[in-house]
Amino acid sequence: MRCGAALSSVFPALRAPHRASTHPFECIGSLHLFLVTDVRVRFAPSPTGELHIGSVRTTLYNFLFARQNKGTLILRIEDTDQERLVPGAIDSVYDGLHWLGIRWEEGPREGGPFAPYVQSERLPLYREHAEALVAMDAAYPCFCTKERLAQMREEQQARKEITRYDRVCRRIAPAEARQRVDDGEPHTIRLKVPETGTIAYHDLVHDDVKWELKDVEDSILLKSDGFPTYHLAVVVDDHVMRISHVFRGDDWLPSLPKHLLIYQAFKWQVPEHAHFPNVLGPDHKKLSKRHGATAVREFRDQGYIPEAIVNFLALIGWAPGTEEEVFTMEQLIQKWRLDQVQKAGGVWDKERLDWFNRVHIRMLDDDDMAERLAAFLPAGASRDVISSSVPLIKERSRPWPTRVRCSSSFSSTSSSTRRSCCWRSASPRRYASC
RNA sequence: GGGGCCGUCGCCUAGCGGUCUAGGGCGCCAGCCUUUCAAGCUGGAGGUCACGGGUUCGAAUCCCGUCGGCCCUACCA
Structure with missing residues (x-):
């Protein structure tokens, strides 16, 4: 059921902390009405390099799902790690995806009712939510320095213990913590994970998954530089942007319990989630540069046509259940089904890509091909x-x-x-x- | 070390208790076509369904265990 959301969260602009017009993400004056049944999906790359072919596969599935459900696809830039920013990375996303024929409705350059779509431009939003979590006793300020944390980890390793935050700051009295924060002492904000219990979830690809809370770490939600970590930013943005389905790589599955805890604390409706299997290299490890070309641009320069890449990629992790496998984007939109998505990771097979390339080139009409060849x-x-x-x-x-x-x-x-x-x-x- | 996930031919996969002597595609091999060919066409080899126990008249398909692989375990996403 997706209708439990309070009015204030359907209309983020109406929410109390955001009423002041000083915030860049205000959208007063352009209220949009969203039905709770609307399909809204998003892809959220971090601008840390060239568009990776593996994240294209996830984006493609998002796109196919949005199209076949007459939904909305949103691009959100997750640039909360200032140290890993690479100039030109956003251009790479736009160029690569457009070349492949993937379009979206809302994003940094398209605009939309929840602008801005770049996380570094939404900082006050995350800070407010982190503070709200502290007020609700679902999070706490942590004054540990990076140095202490590193040392703690070292000692734990030496003693062959589980390396995990020892929760010293969790034991600081709230009043004292408040005081230290007010005094301007540098701190982060950590999630306060219950010490016992289990948390379960029904994933659209993996079915039922569950965790013991005792195994979940008190992760940092807000860094000392004021930027959120992924865990806080995704949950807040997915909720505020009315995302109905979260589709992402299954390397995110282990951190789902943290996200669930945040949804729970805010009493927010949890979106549907599907964790897709990863695209693997020949050694069955996550596809990366050491396996060869991974940037969309490289494939384009090598003479692959987008039709072939889309077809090939769609079939890593999904199969139609029939014996046909040559598809155009239009056909994929018709035939792709979430419940046919594979659980196990799939290996990138260049020979098979080459075959798809030949097949799709033969399908091109002569004029079209001459045009493309000219480049x-x-x-x-x-x-x-x-x-x-x-x-x-x-x-x-x-x-x-x-x-x-x-x-x-x-x-x-x-x-x-x-x-x-x-x-x-x-x-x-x-x-x-x- | 801890947790999670996954496990059908080399690779992508079909398969949801009997129709499976496990189907298709890539790759591989052979023949055909071609002056030649990595293209095309036709055919072939290749899997005791990770392993071991159950449940059942019957299991790749359900249950339990084992093993293996991957992912997470950062003030990265």
């Missing part, structure tokens, strides 16, 4: 050469740049010669033999 040719290359080579290249399509170099050497010799030019690799010697 890979040196400036001033003859349009006629491109057009005449299209049918031949299509027949033997491999990722593009290699073949393009060959095709630019086309002469009007016999058709068999032209043919061989198409498939030969661009190594100088072979090339010369064309």
Whole structure:
């Protein structure tokens, strides 16, 4: 049931702490009405580098779900770690996703009723919620320094104990803590996890999952620099932005109990959650740079077409249950189903991607293909050469740049010669033999 | 170390108690087509369903245990 939310949370602008017009996320004057049944999903990259192909898969599933439910897709930038920011990362998200044909309705550049969509621009919101949690006794200020924490961890390790925050600040009397905070003593705010009990949840992919609260750490919610950690920021934003379904990688599953505790403390309706399996490298570890190309841009530069990447990616972690597997984006929107999503991680298989690339290139019409090919040719290359080579290249399509170099050497010799030019690799010697 | 999750051919997967002598695709192998070919077409090899116990007339499918892998265990997301 999603209708338990108080009016104030349906209209965030009406909530008391936000009534003052000093806050950038105010939306008074443009009240939007949201039905509790509206599907609102979001993808929330942190701008720490180039758009990763693995996070594209999660985003794709979000997109497909939004489209088939006539819902809204939201882009939110989670830049709460100031130290890991990489300039240009947001451009990479926009470029990569647009190239792949993924569109969204609300985001930093699109705007929307819950702007801003960049977490570093919503800091007062998180601070207020962290303080509210303290007031409710669901969180507490922690005055431990990073140094003490590091030392504590070291000692725990030496004693072969579980490395976990020892909760010393949890035992400080509230009045004293209040005083120290008021005196300006640097501090963080930690989640106050109940010492006993269990917490359970029904995940849309993993079904029932549960944890013993004694195993859950008092994680930091608000850092001493005033920025929230992921745990606080996701919950607050997902709630405030009226997110109906949280879809993310299943590496987040272990921290779900913390998020649940926050929802509980605020008495907020918990959105549906689905934790998707990760895309893995050949060694079955999470796909990363050491496995080779992972940035969308690299695939584009290598001559893969977006149709192929989308099709290939969709099929890691999902299968339609029939024997067909070549799909366009439109068909995926029709056929993809959340309840068919796999639990186990899937390995990135380049050979299979190459096959999908060939298949989708053959499906392109000639004009379209000539158009796309042009991007890979040196400036001033003859349009006629491109057009005449299209049918031949299509027949033997491999990722593009290699073949393009060959095709630019086309002469009007016999058709068999032209043919061989198409498939030969661009190594100088072979090339010369064309 | 602690917790969580996962486990069908090398890889992506179908399969939800009998129709499974486990199906499809990638890759691999062979034949065909081609002057040649990594393209195309046709065919083939490849899985005792992680392992061990149950439950059942019957289990890849349900239950328990074991093992293995991965993820989390940061004032990173």
